[in-house]
Structure formats: structure tokens, C-alpha cells
Amino acid sequence: MSYRLLIIGLGDLGQRLAAEISKFAEIDELILAGRRIEFGVTFAELLAACSQIKVRFFELDAEQQDAVEQLLRDQRPDLIVQCASLFSPWYLRECQHPVAKVLRMAGFAAQIPAQLPPITTVMSAVREIDFPAPVVNCSYPDLTHPVLAQLDLAPTVGIGNVGMIQYRVQATLLQQSKLSGTEVKSDLPLVRVLAHHSQIRAAMSSIRPSDTSSCPKVFIGEGGQRADELVYAGLPLMSNRYLNALTTASGLPILQALLPNKPPLRISAPGPLGLPGGYPIKIINRLIELDLPQTINLETAIQDQWQSTQLDGIADVDKDGTITFTESTKALLRQVDPTLSEPLAPFSARERFNRMMSYLSTTS
Incomplete structure (x- = not known):
């Protein structure tokens, strides 16, 4: 079809x-x-x-x-x-x-x-x-x-973010298998990643944070053996819009799997089921389900991603979707305009954007 x-x-x-x-x-x-x-x-x-x-x-x-x-x-x-x-x-x-x-x-x-x-x-x-x-x-x-x-x-x-990290880890594993003389891609183990957008820059730059608790979590094989160090094993990539090539590559299997009559897919992706951050998932008959290893439960995974959200400057999301910024982010936004630091309701985002752009449009 x-x-x-x-x-x-x-x-x-x-x-x-x-x-x-x-x-x-x-x-x-x-x-x-x-x-x-x-x-x-x-x-x-x-x-x-x-x-x-x-x-x-x-x-x-x-x-x-x-x-x-x-x-x-x-x-x-x-x-x-x-x-x-x-x-x-x-x-x-x-x-x-x-x-x-x-x-x-x-x-x-x-x-x-x-x-x-x-x-x-x-x-x-x-x-x-x-x-x-x-x-x-x-x-x-x-x-x-x-x-x-x-x-x-x-x-x-x-798509993107956690999926990009998964693809880099898989590339590292493939390179390691070539060096060891076994370079058949189909023989590589299952890779599942739990990661947030806030971690993507360090991951693409291959710079491991001193606080390892803020690192992406990599699970290898069905047993979910941890191998977080693989995130930073590749060469540093330039942090610019050329990274959209990796977003594209890691996103294409998801798009194909969401078409009708496609086989199941196991991959890592951001925002499944309305959750914060990115998780291992399965796509079966165009439906999403989580694919966490047995070594981590859902509550812990979600808590981990909410903590990582704070690294992007987000303190909380209320039950009506209103976003509250962290104190450090609010302090910087106040330097531009105090109203930019106020809690942001979803349907007020365009008005907030216009205000922000009014400052970016002035002569520097």
C-alpha cells in the first residue's frame, strides 16, 4: 500500500x-x-x-x-x-x-x-x-x-535528542566491533537510552559532566547492562544546525514505523505518552509503549527526566500546563524584562514570544 x-x-x-x-x-x-x-x-x-x-x-x-x-x-x-x-x-x-x-x-x-x-x-x-x-x-x-x-x-x-544519543552510541559500538573483527551491524546488541534534551550538547561534544548523575543512561542488551560511558566515546561534533542530519537519521525509523502495516520497532525517542525527556519505546501497530529495561522502573525514569528538565531552566509544569522557570533562569530573564520570567501558560506563549522578539529587534 x-x-x-x-x-x-x-x-x-x-x-x-x-x-x-x-x-x-x-x-x-x-x-x-x-x-x-x-x-x-x-x-x-x-x-x-x-x-x-x-x-x-x-x-x-x-x-x-x-x-x-x-x-x-x-x-x-x-x-x-x-x-x-x-x-x-x-x-x-x-x-x-x-x-x-x-x-x-x-x-x-x-x-x-x-x-x-x-x-x-x-x-x-x-x-x-x-x-x-x-x-x-x-x-x-x-x-x-x-x-x-x-x-x-x-x-x-x-524525534531527536535521546534518539541522537542512541545513534551515536550505536555508531561507537559498530566501530568497536570493526576493530575487533566483527562488523556485522545485525549482530550489535540492543541499545536503549534514557536521556533529556538538556544533556544533548555535552553528549554531541563528547564532554562528560563532572556530575555523572546528570548523564544519559545507556542500557545494553535485553538485560539492560549500563554503559553510560559510550555516550562520550565518539569524536566531538560541531554544535550547530548540521546536527539536524542526526535528528533526521534517528527520526526516520520512527516515521516509517508509524505508517500503517509496519513491523514493530524498538528505539529511543523524546516525549512518548506525554512524558518529559526521552525514553526507550516500542512502536507496535502505530501505538507507543515504553520499553524500559528491568533494571529501572517507570517512576524512577520519570523522576530522572524531571530533574534533567531543570538543567534546561524549567522548575515545574503545573496541572494546567503552566511553566515555572528555575531561579537562575528567572534572574537572567529579568535582565531583559521582568515579565519574561513570570510563569508561562501554554496559550500565552505567542504573546511572550512577541515581547521577547521586541528586545531582539532593537538596535544593539
Whole structure:
């Protein structure tokens, strides 16, 4: 059978995913949606020529719920991949404005106003029309999913972060097997990873923190033997948007497994079941279940991920989804504007984003 897949948001990650998804044998139509009409139309034309499948672009503001609902009704995708954000997660790192420097110091929590609005709208549209397709979210799923879970709006699962760490560990194991003379990929052991977005930079840089309690947890084989040191065994990678290549590679198996009539998949992914951080999971018949080893229970795993959330600058998420920042993050946000440090309700994120951008738009 052939299926139809929708990608919302055509930034760097959305483009990379689209290019790879267009090669899926089971996809006969790829739908692209975003705000940049001229780029979107020509990019769709390029992908259609490269992949020899039907690729169409639709103009869409992912913050307009009625428009999202209409697109879903009209196109009926079998899978939705949500990549839209108000700015790239790399924007603040690349921006030279002095306010951007303060926001970077405040932690990734400072970016939540840019990441939350599109996925909130998309999930509101999905729930409003009871749309059956799974939703894979690429916008800070380690935090946006537990926030949206409080509103019964959690996406199916995310990609990136813990999945990237799992792929690096697997690459290290493969390299070690080659050195030992056994380089058959299928012979490598099962790798399961428990990790949070807050740990990704150190993991990609191969810099192990002095506080090992804040490290990702790696479980090898069915027995779950710990091998956390493998996270830092590879060469350092550049911390820039080129890492989206690894997000893409580690996310593609998840997208394939969520299409109809696919075999089960065991992998690690962020934000499953509306949980904070990232976990080992199974995808069976398009449904997600956790795949924790027997050496760690769910309560401990969730507590571990909430503790790691604080390293991003998040102190708590209330029962209505309101986000409270840590004291250190609040202190830095107050340097820009005291209101930026106040608790953030999910549906107030766009207003908070506009206020933040007003400072980034001033002459430095």
C-alpha cells in the first residue's frame, strides 16, 4: 500500500526530513505546508523531480487552527510531522544581539515561547476534528509534550535528542566491533537510552559532566547492562544546525514505523505518552509503549527526566500546563524584562514570544 504524509514547517529540519521521506517506497504523496510560498512551491517541485513521487505545497500558518483543520480534512494524511516553530532552535545561538546572549545563558527554557505555539495549534486542530493520524513533533518534545499532556493535547511522540544519543552510541559500538573483527551491524546488541534534551550538547561534544548523575543512561542488551560511558566515546561534533542530519537519521525509523502495516520497532525517542525527556519505546501497530529495561522502573525514569528538565531552566509544569522557570533562569530573564520570567501558560506563549522578539529587534 502507498501512503500520504504531511510535513508542517520547512525550516532546515523540515527540508532534511522531506528530502529523506520522499525516498520512502511506501509514500506516494508528500504534502508540504508552510508560510514561505515561493520557496515552498519550488522546493516541492525539486523534490518531485528527485523522488518521482507527487509532492505538493500548501501555504499554511500553523498558528491558525481553522486553516490546519481544513488542511487535514482536505488532504487526509496518514502521518503528520510537525516541524514548525516561531524561530529555529539554533537562532539564539547564531544571533549576535546582546539580548540573545542573555537568553542563551538563561537556558533552553528561554526558547519555549518560540517552540510551543505551532504544536499547540496543530494538536488543538487534531483534537477538534478527531483526526486519527499520529503526530510526530520536532519542536522541543522533551518539554512541549508534558506541557500539552496537561491539556490532553500531547502529540504521539517526538524525534531527536535521546534518539541522537542512541545513534551515536550505536555508531561507537559498530566501530568497536570493526576493530575487533566483527562488523556485522545485525549482530550489535540492543541499545536503549534514557536521556533529556538538556544533556544533548555535552553528549554531541563528547564532554562528560563532572556530575555523572546528570548523564544519559545507556542500557545494553535485553538485560539492560549500563554503559553510560559510550555516550562520550565518539569524536566531538560541531554544535550547530548540521546536527539536524542526526535528528533526521534517528527520526526516520520512527516515521516509517508509524505508517500503517509496519513491523514493530524498538528505539529511543523524546516525549512518548506525554512524558518529559526521552525514553526507550516500542512502536507496535502505530501505538507507543515504553520499553524500559528491568533494571529501572517507570517512576524512577520519570523522576530522572524531571530533574534533567531543570538543567534546561524549567522548575515545574503545573496541572494546567503552566511553566515555572528555575531561579537562575528567572534572574537572567529579568535582565531583559521582568515579565519574561513570570510563569508561562501554554496559550500565552505567542504573546511572550512577541515581547521577547521586541528586545531582539532593537538596535544593539
